[in-house]
Amino acid sequence: MNRAEIIAVxxxxxxxYRLDTNSLFLTEELNRLGIAVVRKSVVADDRQALAAAFREALxxxxxxxxxxxxxxxxxxxTREAAADALDRRLLLDESVLENIRERFARLGRAMAPNNQRQAMVPEGAAVLPNSSGTAPGLWIETGERAVLLLPGPPGELRRIFAERARPLIERRAGARRMAHRMLRAVGLPESxxxxxxxxxxxxxxxxETTILATPEGxxxxxxxxxxxxxESTRVxxxxxxxxxxxxxxxxxxxxxxxxxxxxxxxxxxxxxxxAVAESCTGGIVSSRLTRIPGSSLFFLGGAVCYSNQMKTAWAGVPAELIERHGAVSSEVAIALxxxxxxxxxxxxxxxLTGIAGPGGGTPEKPVGTVHIALAHEGGVREQLILFAGDRERIRRLAAQSALDILRRHLLRARRERG
Amino acid sequence: MNRAEIIAVxxxxxxxYRLDTNSLFLTEELNRLGIAVVRKSVVADDRQALAAAFREALxxxxxxxxxxxxxxxxxxxTREAAADALDRRLLLDESVLENIRERFARLGRAMAPNNQRQAMVPEGAAVLPNSSGTAPGLWIETGERAVLLLPGPPGELRRIFAERARPLIERRAGARRMAHRMLRAVGLPESxxxxxxxxxxxxxxxxETTILATPEGxxxxxxxxxxxxxESTRVxxxxxxxxxxxxxxxxxxxxxxxxxxxxxxxxxxxxxxxAVAESCTGGIVSSRLTRIPGSSLFFLGGAVCYSNQMKTAWAGVPAELIERHGAVSSEVAIALxxxxxxxxxxxxxxxLTGIAGPGGGTPEKPVGTVHIALAHEGGVREQLILFAGDRERIRRLAAQSALDILRRHLLRARRERG
Structure with a gap:
């Protein structure tokens, strides 16, 4: 077993308005078992079209x-279409029905008659119990091939895959496996x-090498x-x-x-x-530094100094400094x-101080102008960067650059410590 | 023309690691022209598989x-596979080649011999010029049906579609059109x-009604x-x-x-x-309020008071209040x-003050406990909410709830003003 197709129904x-994202999880899991995904399809809730899609994929x-x-x-x-494609009858599975009934009873609700449909199983299929929902997964072997039906809610799908489907697939997988390594970089353009x-x-x-640009590097x-x-690990x-x-x-x-x-x-x-005092990024730098569990150990506070008044009140930036150099300037970034x-x-x-736009730009300080400063025991380092894009992109990139400046400082400091 | 399929190559x-997202844009555009998307596929860079996919889709x-x-x-x-599927020869198009050469000349670079492949055009195809890249789009009619080949980079795809492909499709579209309306709600569970x-x-x-839960409502x-x-507008x-x-x-x-x-x-x-003083949300509330262009007109500042010391320094929360009630309490939320x-x-x-986890929870104040307070001219309103999920989900949901509390206050205030 080494070639798979995924059909999102x-x-x-x-x-x-909606994308199939379950296939990313499944692809990763299948690849780990040495199985390549050779095609993905999205098919409507249409019994005939779906049965045809199963037949073609098989x-x-x-x-x-x-x-x-x-x-x-x-x-x-999906149950009906898979049964059609494999020429199997659908039979009522009493144990599945019993599970569904028990689930409703535990929740103190009556089972709707419709739910009986979820106990219909193609002849010869193995039922893969669903501990967090009413629809079990189904595993149907046909000669050397197999069809796996999983429910759509991601939590249910992941659990059934991990607990029930993976061992069945692993048993049929070959010795070939996929090894994967990911590096992340920041501060260089993709090209x-x-x-x-x-x-x-x-x-x-x-x-195979794939280079992807993401908002975070x-x-x-x-x-x-x-x-x-x-050998793969070594290579x-x-x-x-x-x-x-x-x-x-x-x-x-x-x-x-x-x-x-x-x-x-x-x-x-x-x-x-x-600690952070940011203007144009509006809190993004602080929110990223506090994403990590336990960040209270190293993050002391962040001030979103949007107005000049708050630059003075919270970060002690002298009002005359802002007056003299403008709020978007090296001097104010350093003072922040x-x-x-x-x-x-x-x-x-x-x-950080800058102009995220779309308004507020001038010929000398166009939209995208951002000053970033890092103050430390030994002094201060300041940088002017001009970002391109819309408001949100400029904000994201400026925050990313500030974090990278901080990271590089910490690297240098570590090397100096030896 | 009313049924389309999309093949992402x-x-x-x-x-x-990667999802096809171009199909969302295309689906929206096609729907507007009255064309339903009946299937989407993702196919590997494999000439035979791709030619078969074109044939089946047609x-x-x-x-x-x-x-x-x-x-x-x-x-x-894709060019080769589409030509195979339609039984057309691929011919070198001199005007396309000339455009590619000019593009390279403008950039001051020599055209790589490989780029000549991009000037190969299936016999009888219409070339849809690409003003922002070297690969033109191609439009190939076959009887009552048509194949449209678009480049993958989203900017190029969107421009070629809007400028070149849309009029060709519109001419063949029927009178049937899709009308769409979206409502957004917050503060109620999806069910x-x-x-x-x-x-x-x-x-x-x-x-057709589709209800989607997104991180922002x-x-x-x-x-x-x-x-x-x-009639659609009316309905x-x-x-x-x-x-x-x-x-x-x-x-x-x-x-x-x-x-x-x-x-x-x-x-x-x-x-x-x-203005905002937030703890567990770490800057997310401020960053959302500053996302909107012109937010400096109404957003004065935000303090990310992660430490107790900064709750006192930036938001004037008395140290003894924190001592007496704990940093995560109604009293401290109100003081913030x-x-x-x-x-x-x-x-x-x-x-806002709360426990985003994964650590820091107690039986009395479990992970997910968040106090949100809104202070206004007429007084203060405070609410305790218990959120479920991981750290990032709790942070996002708490920020969302705080914004909703602010919105509902503004609604009430507007009604009182009459």
């Missing part, structure tokens, strides 16, 4: 996994990253399929190390850590604390960083 | 739209919303397909009004406005300003709200 997934793949359409309503036709690392990964013909995914897991470790060396400090994680997490770790290792530090007693202070 | 879309739909696989590399096989509005929408057999989508646009207006009446103040938008936007509008209409108000001079102050 539901007319609502064919509207502009011609191309060893394993067909469907998600959704196992509910109790007339629109839920630069690719330009620098392409000569390296191109010499690894058996590794660039992800470099390395994937290798092999029978020999130890991916080596390639990841070479890429990390080439990109240098831009890489902040080779084991899935987030930027916020990397900063939290560095701060705690160094025994340092941080130093003010955050002294107001809270933190070891490090971050200060 | 690219092996990277069959990994766990049997089911009038219009097949593909995205991606039009780049210059050997992996980009409650459905329970209350189902009896209403069920009496509109010709309207519940969306109620109403869709009606008809030849008679005026959807009526249904939307009935749903809005039933859900009352929970509905904050019937025309696509966000919660942040609705609050910004109410604040500006009332000429009121707001009043402190935000008096520190900034804002008309309204929001205060």
């Amino acid at each position: 539901g007319s609502e997934l064919l509207t502009p 011609e191309r793949a060893d394993l067909v996994v469907s998600t959704g359409g196992l509910g109790p309503t007339e629109d839920d036709l 630069d990253v690719d330009h620098r690392v392409a000569p390296i990964y191109q010499s690894y013909a058996d590794v 660039i992800e470099i995914h390395l994937t290798r399929w092999s029978d020999d897991q130890a 991916l470790d080596e390639l990841a190390a070479r890429i990390a060396t080439t990109l240098g400090d831009a890489v902040f994680s080779t084991e899935g850590e987030t930027l916020d997490g990397a900063i939290a770790r560095e701060l705690q290792q160094a025994g340092l604390s941080v 960083a130093e003010g955050a530090r002294s107001a809270t007693g933190a070891a490090l202070g971050l200060g | 690219g092996s990277e879309l069959l990994t766990p 049997e089911r739909a009038d219009l097949v739209v593909s995205t991606g696989g039009l780049g210059p590399t050997e992996d980009d096989l 409650d919303v459905d329970h209350r509005v189902a009896p209403i929408y069920q009496s509109y057999a010709d309207v 519940i969306e109620i989508h109403l869709t009606r397909w008809s030849d008679d646009q005026a 959807l207006d009526e249904l939307a009004a009935r749903i809005a009446t039933t859900l009352g103040d929970a509905v904050f938008s019937t025309e696509g406005e966000t919660l942040d936007g609705a609050i910004a509008r109410e604040l500006q209409q009332a000429g009121l300003s707001v 709200a009043e402190g935000a108000r008096s520190a900034t001079g804002a008309a309204l102050g929001l205060g």
